[in-house]
Amino acid sequence: MKHEKPTAKIETIPVKNVKIHQPNQSVQSGHNPRDQIYVRKVEGVFQRLRQKMNFFFLFLFALLPWLQFNGQQAILFDITEQRFNIWGLTLWPQDLTLLAWLFILGAFLLFFVTTFLGRVWCGYLCPQTVWTFIFIWFEEKIEGTANQRKKLDGQKLDFNKFWRKALKHSCWLFFSTLTALTFVGYFMPMQEIFVDFFTFNASMAATLTIFFFAFCTYGNAGWMREIMCLHMCPYSRFQSAMFDKDTITVSYDAKRGESRGARGRKQDHKALGLGDCIDCNLCVQVCPTGIDIRNGLQYECINCGACVDACDGVMDRMGYDKGLIRYTTEHELEGKKVHFVRSKLIGYAVVLCIMSTLLVLEVVNRVPVAMDIIRDRNALARENINGEVENVYTLKILNKSQHNNRYRLSVKGIENAKWIGPQEIDVKAAQVFTLPISLAVDPYELKGYMTDIHFVIELINDDADVQLETESRFFKTR
Numbered sequence: 001m002k003h004e005k006p007t008a009k010i011e012t013i014p015v016k017n018v019k020i021h022q023p024n025q026s027v028q029s030g031h032n033p034r035d036q037i038y039v040r041k042v043e044g045v046f047q048r049l050r051q052k053m054n055f056f057f058l059f060l061f062a063l064l065p066w067l068q069f070n071g072q073q074a075i076l077f078d079i080t081e082q083r084f085n086i087w088g089l090t091l092w093p094q095d096l097t098l099l100a101w102l103f104i105l106g107a108f109l110l111f112f113v114t115t116f117l118g119r120v121w122c123g124y125l126c127p128q129t130v131w132t133f134i135f136i137w138f139e140e141k142i143e144g145t146a147n148q149r150k151k152l153d154g155q156k157l158d159f160n161k162f163w164r165k166a167l168k169h170s171c172w173l174f175f176s177t178l179t180a181l182t183f184v185g186y187f188m189p190m191q192e193i194f195v196d197f198f199t200f201n202a203s204m205a206a207t208l209t210i211f212f213f214a215f216c217t218y219g220n221a222g223w224m225r226e227i228m229c230l231h232m233c234p235y236s237r238f239q240s241a242m243f244d245k246d247t248i249t250v251s252y253d254a255k256r257g258e259s260r261g262a263r264g265r266k267q268d269h270k271a272l273g274l275g276d277c278i279d280c281n282l283c284v285q286v287c288p289t290g291i292d293i294r295n296g297l298q299y300e301c302i303n304c305g306a307c308v309d310a311c312d313g314v315m316d317r318m319g320y321d322k323g324l325i326r327y328t329t330e331h332e333l334e335g336k337k338v339h340f341v342r343s344k345l346i347g348y349a350v351v352l353c354i355m356s357t358l359l360v361l362e363v364v365n366r367v368p369v370a371m372d373i374i375r376d377r378n379a380l381a382r383e384n385i386n387g388e389v390e391n392v393y394t395l396k397i398l399n400k401s402q403h404n405n406r407y408r409l410s411v412k413g414i415e416n417a418k419w420i421g422p423q424e425i426d427v428k429a430a431q432v433f434t435l436p437i438s439l440a441v442d443p444y445e446l447k448g449y450m451t452d453i454h455f456v457i458e459l460i461n462d463d464a465d466v467q468l469e470t471e472s473r474f475f476k477t478r
Contacts, residue, residue, distance in 0.1 A: 036153070037226055038146040039136055040285040044309020050123065054130045065185035070402045077187050083430055089363070090400055090430055094370055101359045108355065112348035114242045116340075118249035122235065123304030128228050131179070131221035132288060135172055142168045146285065172222045173214070180213035226289040229302060236299050243297075245330040246339050250303050252283075252294045252325050253333060260294075265318055276320050283307035283325060293325055303327075368401040371457050373472045380475040388418070388440040391474050395435040397457065399427040406460045409435075413453035414474060417441050424460065439474060446476045 067074040069087050076085045084091040084099075091098060110121060122129060143149045143164050155161055185193055188206060196202040197210060220228055229236055243249070257277035263269050269276070277294070284292045286306040291298050293307050311325040331338050376392035384390045399405055409423045421437030439453075451474045459466035 037288065037290040038150045038285075039288050039306075040146040040282070040310075041140055042282075042286040042306050042310045042313070044305075044312060046305030047309050050133075050304060053124050054133065057125065058130065058134075062182050065182060065190035072402070073189060073191075075186060076189065079187055081430075085402070088402060090368075090402055092370070092398065092400055095366070095400075098359070098362060098366075101355065101362065105352065105355045105359060108348060108351050111242055112345065112352060114239055115244070115247060115344055115348060117303070118243065118247050119235075119239055119301065119303040122229065122233075122302035126302075128220060128233070129288070129302060129304065131217060132225050134175065135221045135225075136288075138168055138171045138175075142171070169222075172218055176214040176217040176221075177210070179217045180210045183213055184210050226300075229289055230300050240299060244342075244344065245334075246342060248327050248329055249297060250293060250301060250305060250308060250325065251297065251328050251330070251333060252277075253323070253328075254294070255333070257294070257324050276315065276318075276324050278314065278318065280314055282310040282314060286310045297330075367466060367468050368399070369405075369407070369457060369459065369466060369468055370398040370400060371455065371468060371470045372396040372398075373455060373470055375472070381477045383477050384440060386440070387443070389443050389446065389474075389476055390420075390438050390440045392436070392438050393455075393472065395437060395455065397425070397427055397433045397435065399429055399431055399433070402429050404428050408458045408460050409437075410456045410458075411439060411453055412456055412469070414439070414441055414451055415445055417445075417453075417474075441474065443476065446474075449476050449478070450474070451476075 064075050065073065069085075073085060074087050076083075078084070082093050113121060139149060143152055152161055152164065181194060181197060182190075184206065193202060193206055193210075197207070202210075224232075257275045259273065259275055260277035260279040261272075261274045262278055262280075263272060263274055281292075283294065284290070284307075286309075287293070288304060288306065289300045289302060291300045293301065305327070308325050308327065312322040315322045315324055329338050372395070374394040374396065376394075380391070382390050382392075395409070397407065404426065406424060406426050409419075409425070411417055411419065418440040419437065420440060421435065425433055425435060427433040453472055453474050454469045455472060457468050457470075
């Protein structure tokens with residue numbers, strides 16, 4: 001008898017069909033508007049907040065390279081000298097662990113903020129967004145509103161279009177050059193590079209660097225814009241891994257807004273079977289990445305709140321309650337309880353506190369002096385005219401502070417060792433002092449062929465206690 005093999009039961013995953021509404025952006029011309037997003041100007045609470053934050057941090061960006069501290073540039077990442085000045089702190093390649101701590105701390109801070117407030121970094125503080133909105137401001141002042149800019153791009157080239165485009169791109173290039181100069185001023189002395197550039201005395205390397213960053217700023221903020229956010233920024237790809245249903249993001253309240261449709265201001269939309277959304281598409285027109293927030297949360301959304309302000313303005317004119325599009329959570333939209341304090345946030349907060357504490361301790365306990373010991377490569381040991389065993393060393397002492405200091409040198413590990421050479425030296429701020437010295441020891445004091453010793457360097461200062469020991473070896477003649 002033939003037995004039929006039982007078939008396995010296949011479980012299907014339920015699929016939710018979402019109707020996507022796409023605004024009609026086509027125009028009757030040879031220019032495709034999708035080649036460029038024409039961002040419409042909008043005013044509101046969040047845009048004023050964003051503008052004030054952008055202005056404040058842009059002002060800091062432009063001001064910091066000009067500030068002086070202890071007679072030198074307060075913030076200078078001098079790559080050629082391998083020295084980073086951050087106010088009173090000077091970091092050297094040996095201190096790059098501090099920079100690593102800063103980057104790790106910044107990453108976890110970004111994770112914490114993203115989990116709590118979504119992608120607000122992109123919408124309010126990201127340089128790409130800040131410079132894009134600045135370039136759009138130039139466009140509005142020179143070419144007009146979004147509709148006027150779209151119409152201008154669809155026209156044939158005439159004098160009106162030529163001078164407007166020429167002026168706009170000139171402003172973009174000038175602002176890009178100032179941005180590049182300021183950025184390069186964090187890595188080269190700002191006052192020198194600024195004067196040298198405009199007097200054509202800057203070095204070839206500095207000039208090419210400035211032109212490179214100016215070109216990048218001009219291209220990113222003027223031409224690429226949302227392409228950087230959508231296709232080149234890795235943050236937009238992995239930020240969803242940090243989201244949960246209690247993350248505050250810009251969202252559309254579909255229960256309240258649907259069904260959407262046009263209506264008169266005095267009509268009862270509920271009697272017509274309509275929701276609060278009048279389908280004006282303003283939320284799309286003001287979006288710098290060109291998305292429709294009504295289609296749900298999308299990775300392209302940068303949480304800038306432009307659609308929130310635009311929708312609130314429409315709701316206010318229609319006499320409806322604000323907040324159809326708002327900063328909210330998925331749980332709140334579903335009518336569930338929102339948990340602002342949750343395990344993921346607590347975990348990030350604990351890690352931030354631990355890392356901040358470790359960073360502060362490392363900065364506080366950092367010894368502002370370094371010493372390298374280089375032995376004489378010609379001979380490990382030799383016997384001098386007094387019958388003593390002599391070892392030759394070269395001490396390289398780095399003053400990691402921003403002050404000229406006087407140091408005292410000594411050695412530990414061998415009794416009655418004679419120090420041949422100066423034991424008190426003056427080292428200028430952020431300079432390396434090379435000191436050749438010799439140690440002479442009675443051979444009867446040495447117990448073996450090799451003895452471990454420590455060179456000790458102390459800061460001669462009444463109100464400071466700085467001491468550093470560096471290990472080395474003392475060899476006996478055979």
